[in-house]
Amino acid sequence: MSAEALATSATQTNAWEPKIIAFCCNWCSYGGADSAGMGRFQQPASARIIRVMCSGRIDPLHVFNAFLEGADAVLVTGCHIGDCHYVNGNDKTKIKYKYLENVVHELGIEKERLQLNWISASEGEKFANFIRDVTAQIKKLGPSPLKPEGVA
Amino acid sequence: MQKGEMYVGWSTKEEVRKRGGSGGLVTSMLAAALEKKLVDAVVVLKKINEFEAVPIITSDVNEVLNSAGSLHSVPSHFAKLIANRNLKVALPAKGCDVRGIIEQGKRNAINLDNTFIVGLNCGGSMHPVVTREMLEVMYKIKPEDVHGEEIEKGKLIFETKDGKEHAITIDELEEKGFGRRESCRYCTIKVPNNSDIACGNWGVTGDLVGKATFVEINSEKGAKLLQNAIDAGYVQVQKPDDKGIAMRGKIKGVMEELGKKWKGKIFVPIETGRLEYFRKELEHCIDCGACKTVCPTCSCGDISKCTQYHSRGDAYKMSMYHLVRFLHLADACIGCGQCSDVCPVDIPLTRLYRRFANPVQEQLKYEPGMDMQKPPYFEVKLNE
Numbered sequence A: 001m002s003a004e005a006l007a008t009s010a011t012q013t014n015a016w017e018p019k020i021i022a023f024c025c026n027w028c029s030y031g032g033a034d035s036a037g038m039g040r041f042q043q044p045a046s047a048r049i050i051r052v053m054c055s056g057r058i059d060p061l062h063v064f065n066a067f068l069e070g071a072d073a074v075l076v077t078g079c080h081i082g083d084c085h086y087v088n089g090n091d092k093t094k095i096k097y098k099y100l101e102n103v104v105h106e107l108g109i110e111k112e113r114l115q116l117n118w119i120s121a122s123e124g125e126k127f128a129n130f131i132r133d134v135t136a137q138i139k140k141l142g143p144s145p146l147k148p149e150g151v152a
Numbered sequence B: 001m002q003k004g005e006m007y008v009g010w011s012t013k014e015e016v017r018k019r020g021g022s023g024g025l026v027t028s029m030l031a032a033a034l035e036k037k038l039v040d041a042v043v044v045l046k047k048i049n050e051f052e053a054v055p056i057i058t059s060d061v062n063e064v065l066n067s068a069g070s071l072h073s074v075p076s077h078f079a080k081l082i083a084n085r086n087l088k089v090a091l092p093a094k095g096c097d098v099r100g101i102i103e104q105g106k107r108n109a110i111n112l113d114n115t116f117i118v119g120l121n122c123g124g125s126m127h128p129v130v131t132r133e134m135l136e137v138m139y140k141i142k143p144e145d146v147h148g149e150e151i152e153k154g155k156l157i158f159e160t161k162d163g164k165e166h167a168i169t170i171d172e173l174e175e176k177g178f179g180r181r182e183s184c185r186y187c188t189i190k191v192p193n194n195s196d197i198a199c200g201n202w203g204v205t206g207d208l209v210g211k212a213t214f215v216e217i218n219s220e221k222g223a224k225l226l227q228n229a230i231d232a233g234y235v236q237v238q239k240p241d242d243k244g245i246a247m248r249g250k251i252k253g254v255m256e257e258l259g260k261k262w263k264g265k266i267f268v269p270i271e272t273g274r275l276e277y278f279r280k281e282l283e284h285c286i287d288c289g290a291c292k293t294v295c296p297t298c299s300c301g302d303i304s305k306c307t308q309y310h311s312r313g314d315a316y317k318m319s320m321y322h323l324v325r326f327l328h329l330a331d332a333c334i335g336c337g338q339c340s341d342v343c344p345v346d347i348p349l350t351r352l353y354r355r356f357a358n359p360v361q362e363q364l365k366y367e368p369g370m371d372m373q374k375p376p377y378f379e380v381k382l383n384e
């Protein structure tokens, strides 16, 4: 490959933006995403946010669906343990996540592609940093092996 | 009689004693429960031939008495048969049957208070199609000529109609890909202490070998069953000797160790290419749904989360149907092998499902079907 072609392919790799699906709880991490924007914390445009009323609503099925439709990473986020607005929705999230994590791992999907984080509405910077870190990790890994043919 | 006690017993009916796997105690106990109205119905296998039998729910004492004998090539499963029927029932049950019944009990599909589970020690069962092939390839006999079958000292012995016996060690058969179903090889429940009463031939000594059954009472219901059969004059028991008790414990231990060894051999970690492995194995799935229908721990109806995705439209890089089930069975799978047995395109499903269940059940220290512990999925908090 000529030096020029190498350079273009390098920029192309760098230019590739992963698609990250972030499930956010209405009462915390969704607010966190909002705060991130308002606080003007720099973050890549890789995240697609799906708002749910509580992290406990996130069915493992939603996560599988996101992967199968082409997500390069899926983030499960919710209120800090003890702060769930529906008493213990996030405790249930924790249990479901344990199963999910195992299934995704056994399936041979890199662990960076599925992550759990508790982020409150005031933690805008934490949200922005999280998206930035995950984006960098996924850029290194490249597109998800579960992505359907023809989906960018 | 109470929990923890052990006996050696046999049927008082000559015909049943002769035909029974080891003395006909199980059959007689079931028949007595029916006759004395301890239960309204009994589940037994109705034999068609050496390789085929259908499970039936019957209230006919004679039909129960006629069922005496062990069929090693009939890997049936009884949990779903009695689920959602609200029966007062007694039934024989291999370890995996017991586990399925308990899991259905947890899901309120079976009332365990009304279910008398007669556990059978189980070294393993065979797939009927594989058995027929094995007879031709390994034993060089026609399946139609088989008259009877038994397992003795690690050998699988077939008796042909001409009275001749043909024996090959199970190890040799399994080396060649025959013998017990794969799930039975790594099954670790050899004496079903999760049943009401555990019955088997291990531990029977001296003149009684082959003519009596060793029983261990595991619950009040188990004690009631046996006492009822004695009172009704159907069975006789005596105390086992120390040698028998020790022998039974030893064989149990050896079999469990062997199971663990098989588990290690079959579930060698796949370091790379796992996704490709699963994709390849599942690529011929024809979406028939049989694996869900037979699964004894699933209590979902015909329309459930996995079946929503079960169509030719499930053309993603991984089957959504199986992904949902891999997750749902991670804590529930009892490794009974039913899914592999029924798959029309021979996908080794149990092997695939256990790949997900093994780590989850180990991490959560949860063994489904062994006791009444609630599935971790239904706990509000994880006890880590």
Ligand SMILES: Cc1cc2nc3c(=O)[nH]c(=O)nc-3n(C[C@H](O)[C@H](O)[C@H](O)COP(=O)(O)OP(=O)(O)OC[C@H]3O[C@@H](n4cnc5c(N)ncnc54)[C@H](O)[C@@H]3O)c2cc1C
Pocket (backbone or CB within 6 Å): B019, B020, B021, B022, B023, B024, B025, B026, B027, B028, B030, B043, B044, B045, B046, B067, B068, B069, B070, B071, B072, B073, B074, B075, B076, B092, B093, B094, B120, B121, B122, B123, B124, B125, B199, B200, B201, B202, B213, B214
């Ligand atoms: C597949 C299998 C493997 C076994 N392996 C061992 C072993 O390794 N060690 C040991 O000590 N004992 C084993 N047993 C138990 C043993 O063969 C006898 O069943 C037991 O000792 C009771 O003898 P019995 O004469 O009292 O039973 P019987 O009076 O002969 O009654 C047997 C009852 O079991 C039912 N039955 C027969 N075949 C099956 C089947 N495939 N699935 C479910 N129910 C069935 C019959 O309908 C009948 O009701 C096994 C049994 C089976 C079915």
Ligand code: SF4
Pocket (backbone or CB within 6 Å): B075, B094, B095, B096, B097, B122, B123, B124, B125, B183, B184, B185, B187, B188, B189, B335, B336, B337
């Ligand atoms: S899975 Fe276990 S209990 Fe069931 S038939 Fe096989 S060895 Fe017996």
Ligand code: SF4
Pocket (backbone or CB within 6 Å): B291, B294, B295, B296, B297, B329, B332, B333, B334, B335, B336, B337, B338, B339, B340, B349, B350, B353
């Ligand atoms: S997934 Fe297969 S092996 Fe596991 S419990 Fe269901 S039918 Fe049995």
Ligand code: SF4
Pocket (backbone or CB within 6 Å): B284, B285, B286, B287, B288, B289, B290, B291, B292, B342, B343, B344, B345, B346, B347, B349
């Ligand atoms: S039994 Fe086999 S073919 Fe049928 S749905 Fe299950 S895996 Fe697919």
Ligand code: FES
Pocket (backbone or CB within 6 Å): A025, A026, A027, A028, A053, A054, A055, A056, A078, A079, A083, A084, A085, A086, A088, A089, A090
């Ligand atoms: S309300 Fe935020 S996790 Fe339940």
